[in-house]
Amino acid sequence: MLTTFWRQTATGLRVLILFTIVCGIIYPALSYGVAHIPGLAGNAEGSIVTAKDGTPAGSSLIGIDPVAKDPNADPYFHTRPSASSENALGPADTSTSGGSDKGPFDTKLVDTVDERKATIAARDGVDPSQVPPDAVTASASGLDPDISPAYAAIQVARVARVTGLPVAAVQKLVADSTEGRILGFLGEPTVAVTTLNLAVAAAR
Amino acid sequence: MSDTVAGLLQVGALVVLLAVVYVPLGDYMARVFTSERHLRVERFFYRVVRVDAGTEQKWTTYAAGVIGFSFVSVVLLYLIQRLQPFLPFGFGRGVDGDTIPPAMAFNNAVSFVTNTNWQSYVPEQVAGHTVQSAGLAVQNFLSAAVGLAVAVALTRGFLRSATDRLGNFWVDLTRGTVRILLPFAFVAGILLVAMGAVMSLKSGTDVTNVDGAQYTIPLAPAGSQEAIKELGTNGGGIFNANSSHPFENPNALSNLFEIFLLLVIPVSLTRTFGTMVRNTRQGTVLVAVMGVIWAALTAIAWFSESAARTPAAIAAGAAMEGKEVRFGIPGSMLFAVSTTGTSTGAINAQHDSLSGGAGAVTILNMLLGEVAPGGVGTGLYGILVVAIIAVFLAGLMVGRTPEYLGKKLGRREVTAASISILAMPALVLIGVGLAIALPGTGDAMNNSGSHGFSEVLYAYSSASNNNGSAFAGITVTSDFFQTTLGICMLLGRFVPILATLALAGCLARQKKVEAGAGTLPTDGVLFSVLVGGTIILVAALTFFPALALGPIVEALS
Numbered sequence A: 001m002l003t004t005f006w007r008q009t010a011t012g013l014r015v016l017i018l019f020t021i022v023c024g025i026i027y028p029a030l031s032y033g034v035a036h037i038p039g040l041a042g043n044a045e046g047s048i049v050t051a052k053d054g055t056p057a058g059s060s061l062i063g064i065d066p067v068a069k070d071p072n073a074d075p076y077f078h079t080r081p082s083a084s085s086e087n088a089l090g091p092a093d094t095s096t097s098g099g100s101d102k103g104p105f106d107t108k109l110v111d112t113v114d115e116r117k118a119t120i121a122a123r124d125g126v127d128p129s130q131v132p133p134d135a136v137t138a139s140a141s142g143l144d145p146d147i148s149p150a151y152a153a154i155q156v157a158r159v160a161r162v163t164g165l166p167v168a169a170v171q172k173l174v175a176d177s178t179e180g181r182i183l184g185f186l187g188e189p190t191v192a193v194t195t196l197n198l199a200v201a202a203a204r
Numbered sequence B: 001m002s003d004t005v006a007g008l009l010q011v012g013a014l015v016v017l018l019a020v021v022y023v024p025l026g027d028y029m030a031r032v033f034t035s036e037r038h039l040r041v042e043r044f045f046y047r048v049v050r051v052d053a054g055t056e057q058k059w060t061t062y063a064a065g066v067i068g069f070s071f072v073s074v075v076l077l078y079l080i081q082r083l084q085p086f087l088p089f090g091f092g093r094g095v096d097g098d099t100i101p102p103a104m105a106f107n108n109a110v111s112f113v114t115n116t117n118w119q120s121y122v123p124e125q126v127a128g129h130t131v132q133s134a135g136l137a138v139q140n141f142l143s144a145a146v147g148l149a150v151a152v153a154l155t156r157g158f159l160r161s162a163t164d165r166l167g168n169f170w171v172d173l174t175r176g177t178v179r180i181l182l183p184f185a186f187v188a189g190i191l192l193v194a195m196g197a198v199m200s201l202k203s204g205t206d207v208t209n210v211d212g213a214q215y216t217i218p219l220a221p222a223g224s225q226e227a228i229k230e231l232g233t234n235g236g237g238i239f240n241a242n243s244s245h246p247f248e249n250p251n252a253l254s255n256l257f258e259i260f261l262l263l264v265i266p267v268s269l270t271r272t273f274g275t276m277v278r279n280t281r282q283g284t285v286l287v288a289v290m291g292v293i294w295a296a297l298t299a300i301a302w303f304s305e306s307a308a309r310t311p312a313a314i315a316a317g318a319a320m321e322g323k324e325v326r327f328g329i330p331g332s333m334l335f336a337v338s339t340t341g342t343s344t345g346a347i348n349a350q351h352d353s354l355s356g357g358a359g360a361v362t363i364l365n366m367l368l369g370e371v372a373p374g375g376v377g378t379g380l381y382g383i384l385v386v387a388i389i390a391v392f393l394a395g396l397m398v399g400r401t402p403e404y405l406g407k408k409l410g411r412r413e414v415t416a417a418s419i420s421i422l423a424m425p426a427l428v429l430i431g432v433g434l435a436i437a438l439p440g441t442g443d444a445m446n447n448s449g450s451h452g453f454s455e456v457l458y459a460y461s462s463a464s465n466n467n468g469s470a471f472a473g474i475t476v477t478s479d480f481f482q483t484t485l486g487i488c489m490l491l492g493r494f495v496p497i498l499a500t501l502a503l504a505g506c507l508a509r510q511k512k513v514e515a516g517a518g519t520l521p522t523d524g525v526l527f528s529v530l531v532g533g534t535i536i537l538v539a540a541l542t543f544f545p546a547l548a549l550g551p552i553v554e555a556l557s
Helices: A002-035 A108-126 A149-163 A169-177 A195-202 B003-034 B040-049 B058-084 B100-114 B129-159 B167-193 B222-231 B252-276 B282-306 B311-316 B328-341 B358-368 B378-398 B413-436 B447-465 B481-510 B523-556
Strands: A048-050 A057-060 A190-192 B202-206 B214-218
Touching: A002 B058, A002 B129, A002 B167, A048 A195, A057 A195, A057 B202, A057 B214, A057 B358, A108 A149, A108 A169, A108 B311, A149 A169, A149 A190, A149 A195, A149 B523, A169 A195, A190 A195, B003 B167, B003 B252, B003 B282, B003 B328, B040 B167, B058 B100, B058 B129, B058 B167, B058 B447, B058 B481, B100 B129, B100 B481, B129 B167, B129 B222, B129 B252, B129 B378, B129 B481, B167 B252, B222 B252, B252 B282, B252 B328, B252 B378, B282 B358, B282 B378, B282 B523, B328 B358, B358 B447, B358 B523, B378 B413, B378 B481, B378 B523, B413 B447, B413 B481, B413 B523, B447 B481, B447 B523
Parallel strands: none
Antiparallel strands: A048 A057, B202 B214
8 A cells, every 4th residue: 555655655745846847947938938928928028108208107907196296286197096105095015916905894994995085085076975986995906007097087187187188178088098898798987097197198 | 777687697508509619529528538549740749759559557557657657746736836936937936035934835846736726825926937837737648638538437337348448547647638738728828918927038027107116016927827727627726816817807808708617528528428438318317417507606696796785795886805897796797616626726707705695606616626617637537437326315215226327326335426426525524624723824814703704614614525626815825724724635636536437447347238118208307307316415415514614604694
């Protein structure tokens, strides 16, 4: 019985080493190769988007909240809150990812949500009841690239005022960064914040 | 289009996709495990590892192969992690320096070898690309292939007559990997990259945000690993945020595709079973049970999350804490139910922040024994064991001969099935009991009261069922949690496997008996109801008190 076990284990070791080479080296290497053919390479390296001057300005798939130098003249569309941020609102710690893991009855979470709601309502000059749910809740990844069209809408007036762009022009930029449901029914409508902010910066 | 209609269409599209591949994939997998012919690459492989592919094994030898292989897998995976500083693509990642500490490396090794993929580390800070791709992801393939092999061995037990041979473990393992997992994962990985997933060997890329601030965005070879992570019902993310991370799951299309991937093999395996035992209705009966449980739990989770009236949801206006905008509530609930009903444990929303009803559904789904539809292989042998118990119970109730597929269910068979089915509940209840009795556990919880209890219940349910998802607020890096959760993963994996293989051995040794007037038909609606009833009965009787203390209290408040 025991000899059977050790003999099978020895076979197991040889099989494991061979499969480590096949599944652990050849498979990812082949996948890497195919993922870097033209058309896929951009995706494979993180969907990097560039600013007007060509410098890498972020990933279209990663949302990092921009911070205005003067809070009273804030020209940016803001992302959703991130659990890895030091404050209730503000940029994520990009070295990690994840959510708050706060439960539905957590009183601290309720306080944080209320604080965010008040801050955003004051910042964008709207009634707190107009601040949508995604604006005041931390995302699952902490790097959510998207906001809801409702959250983009309440930010338009402020961005237009601070940047000096006409409201209609900002609305047009928002519309350009808005995606409906994929195929009309998959997921939810989204506004991609990183590309939107770059479009606003380019239009100024 | 209203939100509800869109959500329903999304569920409908998933069901149609699964239905389309059900017969071809199920029959293909049956051919893989019954074909006499070895591929040329397989023959080369057998020569190199010195396996005689022509010999068949007794259940004890087959089991020795499973255990021995898993043992060396744990050892090698532990060593790869500990040797990270000397390996390429390590980038100096680790805990307090560039190493992965022993307790964590052990827990990870057990976790990935048992198909659990419970993660007590932040991947983008701790694990470099070599540890991820050549260590952890290898077990994503192999642990799934082990599950497939055990399910196939049990199926052969029903199929064969008066023999002590169950097949050759190394051949089953090799075929499952080479003919099923590798080719499908390769195609799926490329499709995921086409949808936007990353596949990079860089540690990260530097960007200047629109406000002028500099950031480094971590990158990883995610595409290839994401594919097998879902296809093999593993669930271990290459990023901490798992499938909620935009680089792992970039949009609603990739989300649906990943849910499809994690369901497709467990669902289609019921067809493989039916085809192998030459009565496809036997498979249809099982997939019907899985489908009804999955659909019911999806409906409950979706409804309760959309209508959440918890303090956090009321303050925010909707239960969006811990969810991504692109998936929304329907896309998150579809993923949550599918990942806890399989042994995947990948997440696209933070389960800890789910409102009471949906949180209870995710825990219950695991406690049902992960048979809706279960993990790769584990789902099929799990539900077959339940079916045996159902036949036995029905036999007791109406005085019919307990027979299933021409095999008599005697004392040995029912004992083996009972051990297989009771291992998980015993581990969960003992683990939770111990943890709650210890004074330190309160500090480890991220939430107080009944939700804190739910975090502990979730942790032991997840480990013992080899799921791997978490109410992740709980801090599980203490020695107590690392050790006990590690034990739960090991016993929760290998006790049912050994019992299942013993059962297969008993069944294969019997001669087939012809179905008589007293035989309960097992290919109709009545039997589906019996199997479903048994699943719910076992879970309800075992877990009602534990569920009442945590999730049920939350769902009612």
